[in-house]
Amino acid sequence: MNNGTPIITIDGPSGSGKGTIAKLLAERLGWHLLDSGALYRVVGLLARRQGISEDAAEQLAALAREMPLRFDAEGRALLADEDVSLEIRSETAGNQASKVAAVPAVRQALLDWQRGYARPPGLVADGRDMGSVVFPNAEIKVFLTASAEERANRRYKQLIEKGLDVNVADLAADIRERDERDRNRSLAPLVAPVAALELDSTHLSIEQVVQQVLERVAQTFPDLL
Template sequence: MNEQIKVAVDGPAGAGKSTIAKAVAKRLGIFYVDTGAMYRAIALKTLRSNIPIDHEDEVGQMVQETEIVLDHSDARRVFCDGEDVTEAIRNPEVSRAVSKIAAYPIVRERLVQLQRREAERGAVIMDGRDIGTVVLPQADLKIFLTASPEERAYRRWLELYNSGKELSLDEVKQDMQRRDKQDSERAVAPLIPAADALILDTTGLSVQEIVDQIIKLTADL
């Protein structure tokens, strides 16, 4: 395997991107860059700063003054301006705000720079909405994960439930439908597979089965 391998994993919410990417990173011994967490950190800071999420100029100014760092010894930990926000960025309010904020060109421009800088450090796997199309268009392997809407909503509901957040499955489904629409229709970097991405439907498959498929794909790179 290429010691400087770059793997891009894209797909809609609930498709299993983060879970799969983390597992692949562990198997291959490469660094996992959680780009979604970086956008969530910006959404969290926007909300905490009482900046209306539709005030693009104010959000843009704020992001230029924000430092987001991933803990390289524990890729799950996310720091925003020195504060560990790993748990805070997963609350439903952040989930509802992140798609709109992530669509702002100035936000994406800043975070893409930071994400590419992470990739320059060595072998990495990144997951998000536009890794293969925008962030790492020259990635060695591009995967687009998907799953049925019902399974994606259930996975997201279970994640929230296990973290102590009680929402109905119907609420999660409606929220996911809204996010899918925003992500797919936004003018900047919409959610679409890269032309050379391999599309993997994870419906009914275990994490291990998907990870095994991706590991096989990296063998000849």
């Protein structure tokens, strides 16, 4: 445990469903939730608003350290008093987040912030390096993936439901580009953590994935469920 706090990490590429799975697990277990991707999305949003280049490492790191960000009880991302929850979920925000996440100074600046979420009764953390870097001593590590085509189809349905005009082929191309960038960055690349439960959700329902993780929880924490 990390300071006495049990931790489950859910890592995986964009669109693999890790955010949905992490949220459901946190709700069922009554644990805290860390959506690490939201942190990078907010840094990317601020950088775009302030015209800061993705190459300006120190300026980006300063944004990460100083951003007035908090999450309310409903999980909304509040930047000062502005609710940016919807804005940071756009495709533009996702691509910008992937770019700033490749900057080592930004990752270092957010490390303590992320680790600060580990508090009783437990934490479910989702991202791309939760089990490999941020919480390497987590009791349960999950690496969730799916084919690029399936991930693009899922994202397409989400965006269409929001009334946005999108192209599934373009989404698949964006996902492959983001995967390449995440896997090949110099610091904390996207990898399956050691001893992780690796799940391919291409042909699994959300509930099937949740149940497989809960089975691992029952084995690891027999008194919990």
